[in-house]
Amino acid sequence: MNGGETTVGRVSQVNDKPTGEQSFVVTDKYCPTSASIEQRNQVKEVTVIYRGSSFELSSDAAKDWLLNDIPTGIQVANGGGAVAMPQLQSSAETLKNAMELYPNAQVFVYGHSLGSMNAQYAVSDLSDKDSSRIAGGFFYEGPNIYGILSPKQQATADALTKLNKLFNYVDSKDLVPIGYGSGKMSVGNVIRVNSQKVGLIDQHMWGGYEFNKDGSIKATKKGSLQLAKYRVTQQLSAIDMMRKSFMKSGGGLSRSEEIFLDASEAMAITQGMKQTINGEIAELKQMYTDGIKNAGDLWKTTRSNAESTGSHLSYGECIDALARGNATENSIVREPVREYEEKLAKATKISRNYDELLQKIGDSIKKQLETDEELANQIRSM
Incomplete structure (x- = not known):
């Protein structure tokens, strides 16, 4: 690979x-x-x-x-x-x-x-x-x-x-x-x-x-949850085996080993949480994207129906007639789209926050291995 x-x-x-x-x-x-x-x-x-x-x-x-x-x-x-x-x-x-x-x-x-x-x-x-x-x-x-x-x-x-x-x-x-x-x-x-x-x-x-950006298969919400649970269980099991291996050397864990294991557990759990919400966020994004498209389609249909019904009216008169019934481009398209875009931005931010947290945890693990050669050698030998 x-x-x-x-x-x-x-x-x-x-x-x-x-x-x-x-x-x-x-x-x-x-x-x-x-x-x-x-x-x-x-x-x-x-x-x-x-x-x-x-x-x-x-x-x-x-x-x-x-x-x-x-x-x-x-x-x-x-x-x-x-x-x-x-x-x-x-x-x-x-x-x-x-x-x-x-x-x-x-x-x-x-x-x-x-x-x-x-x-x-x-x-x-x-x-x-x-x-x-x-x-x-x-x-x-x-x-x-x-x-x-x-x-x-x-x-x-x-x-x-x-x-x-x-x-x-x-x-x-x-x-x-x-x-x-x-x-x-x-x-x-x-x-x-x-x-x-x-x-x-x-x-x-x-x-x-x-596939997701990390190479994992995109699945339905239920499937994503089951896979996330499996991944976390496997990673925590591997970390537990690592903990036992460290303990075999005698005495308790060193400070570096504790930091490394704690950070690894945090990484596993956070990755699991992110994978769990991936399905939720994907569904929300699709719903908001569809909502934005549907709002535009609804306005086009509303306007077309008004023009057909009031064929004797000018375009401006048709728009005025719709406005009197509170059917305007603003109420049908702009306001809903603004709301959808705000929610879409929030969903994207949640996903980005998890990525940033995972990056920080990863940097912490990398730093610990760079500053403790003995620990790094132990990890490589496993």
């Missing part, structure tokens, strides 16, 4: 199974399956990524579509099926094997399209012990497979969803993610994304997604 400046992990395992499943196991440090148990025990974070369907004419595409996509789609449309398709079952084994290989790691799971179904099934098929190690599951543009799960699998999915660990992203303009009707249960919290209408394939491949 960032031209090679940032590393989020290393691909330690690539799977290309007879079922058509293609998946990748990413670890925080390179640690292949051949590594010793001592090395594998050192891995603290694992991400399992499931690839979506192949589109080219190939045996792999045939396996994806004929043996998995179409049969599972029929199961979803009919509200369930007796047995999960082969690729879903092999994907569950992939996740279990990864968790067994790296027994001390927290685990994240990702999947898009067919990969979304694989990921949904894999996390739902875990034992209670293994499911407690799931730190997050993110599924994109895949059908809702909740109905094809067994009661035990549904219970596992429900538990992880209630813990706010699973998120199922759906673009309502995409034709693929079926089965997410009102009141339907799902594997994960359904995050309905804000999107633009694009071509059929691009719509499915995230092409219509809208």
